[in-house]
Amino acid sequence: MFTGIIETQGIITNLVKENENLHITVKSDFTNELKIDQSVAHNGVCLTVVAINNDEYTVTAIKETLQKTTLKSFKLGDSINLERGMKLGDRLDGHIVQGHVDxxxxxxxxxxxxxxxxxxxxxxxxxxxxxxxxxxxxxxxxxxxxxxxxxxxxxxxxxxxxxxxxxxxxxxxxxxxxxxxxxxxxxxxxxxxxx
The missing domain is CATH 2.40.30.20 (Elongation Factor Tu (Ef-tu); domain 3)
Known part of the structure; x- marks a missing residue:
């Protein structure tokens, strides 16, 4: 669950196609606060952190996600909107956002x-x-x-x-x-x- 209030922008540093999946590596100023299995919204798309390396982390988008979102058009160096999942007890400054692109x-x-x-x-x-x-x-x-x-x-x-x-x-x-x-x-x- 997200709020739609963007925390920071990340930079796409690597894109690796594997079968129908796309592994996306992002450089972010909050990477050091992330952990494996955490959800992060990337231009509004909820993806799970699968790897962390210094100030970069990697998420994986599956075929369904790539077909229904703009993630398939990501290029190296693109700047994207990032938001971590909301914490219980925080203010809901935006609105209820699921991270599921329609x-x-x-x-x-x-x-x-x-x-x-x-x-x-x-x-x-x-x-x-x-x-x-x-x-x-x-x-x-x-x-x-x-x-x-x-x-x-x-x-x-x-x-x-x-x-x-x-x-x-x-x-x-x-x-x-x-x-x-x-x-x-x-x-x-x-x-x-x-x-």
Whole structure:
């Protein structure tokens, strides 16, 4: 379980394909605090730490994860958003994030709003995912508030701090992103479809 509040950015230092799996090695400033079997969200994708070496750690993404996320497009030197699992008793500053990506989306527009930056994303929902105005959405692991909710698209307004301290600072129109829709909204949508 995560909150969508990014702790730091990591750098991809090694990618090793083994059968259908991809072993991803990340350099991070919190590696010395990690342990084997710990969960870390990588651009919103929950992966298990399988090896630690100095300031680098390795996680493994299986075929299912690679097919449904943007991890398959990782390149050496890429900067990614990182968040460790939440501790019981901590404040929930973002929203409840599972680290299970529902689908990918595309950045359609980036607009300077004179104090914030508006990012617009589109998605093709195979699972009837929805957003609601002022509801929560996770984009590449970042907990954000939806503005301008439409069918198969939405916008988010990013404050300067978030822009500078997440991978949003390098995002361009046309980039693919990982989307995790609000878990409560997913359950409500599913229950309504069973009626």
């Amino acid at each position: 689908e990918t989306g595309v950045c359609e527009r980036i607009e300077d709003q004179n104090g914030s930056t508006l990012f617009t994303f589109s998605y093709i929902s195979k699972n009837k995912n929805i957003t609601i105005e002022k509801g929560s959405i996770t984009v590449n692991g970042v907990s954000l508030t939806v503005v301008n909710s439409k069918k198969s698209s939405f916008s988010v307004a990013i404050i300067p701090y978030t822009l500078e301290n997440t991978s949003f600072c390098k995002m361009e129109v046309g980039d693919f992103v990982n989307l995790e829709f609000d878990v409560i909204g997913k359950y409500v949508t599913r229950l309504n479809s069973l009626k």
